[in-house]
Amino acid sequence: MLETCPRCSARLGKPLSSGRQVCSACGWSTVVIERSPPPPPTGLPLLLSQIGRLIKRFFQYLGMQLQLLWRSLTARSQQQQPRRNLWESLVTKLKHLEEKIPTGDPSKEWLTPEEAFRLLGGNPDNPNSKVSTLDGKRRIGLSAFRRLVNTAEYADFGFQYSSDRHLKNLPYLRRLPRQP
Numbered sequence: 001m002l003e004t005c006p007r008c009s010a011r012l013g014k015p016l017s018s019g020r021q022v023c024s025a026c027g028w029s030t031v032v033i034e035r036s037p038p039p040p041p042t043g044l045p046l047l048l049s050q051i052g053r054l055i056k057r058f059f060q061y062l063g064m065q066l067q068l069l070w071r072s073l074t075a076r077s078q079q080q081q082p083r084r085n086l087w088e089s090l091v092t093k094l095k096h097l098e099e100k101i102p103t104g105d106p107s108k109e110w111l112t113p114e115e116a117f118r119l120l121g122g123n124p125d126n127p128n129s130k131v132s133t134l135d136g137k138r139r140i141g142l143s144a145f146r147r148l149v150n151t152a153e154y155a156d157f158g159f160q161y162s163s164d165r166h167l168k169n170l171p172y173l174r175r176l177p178r179q180p
């Protein structure tokens, strides 16, 4: 509300009921502007704001989906870890079993030192029983025979030695093909 007239600076009275102020000296009057809320956006601005809301919602949705996916993945990997270990241990056990099963050819069968000792004519139950090398130069008892860990030494008795199988606690001696 103005105090004085902007045209003649005369003092203005109270506005009329319509809201207009009229100067009684010069006849100036205010133009009353109807106050109305800003018109809703139309055309391009409406389209842009709609697209903006769509993009925002899309990313909200995407973020939520990624969060869910991540959560399910971490939960699943925690569940599968022990299961995979179970499979692996089962495979190891079966492999172990497979190596224990003798192959068809008896001459290719892996033997324990006791079995090999017996095959050489020794008696594992008799501590005085001895077996000799193929060339007959060396005679040893079971305990000494068992302590051999050398491929060449076992070869002297006609056996192939597998340190790998020995480490795995499997029968580790095998008859070498007989020399002609």
Ligand SMILES: [Zn+2]
Binding pocket: 005, 006, 007, 008, 009, 010, 023, 024, 025, 026, 027, 028
């Ligand atoms: Zn005036």
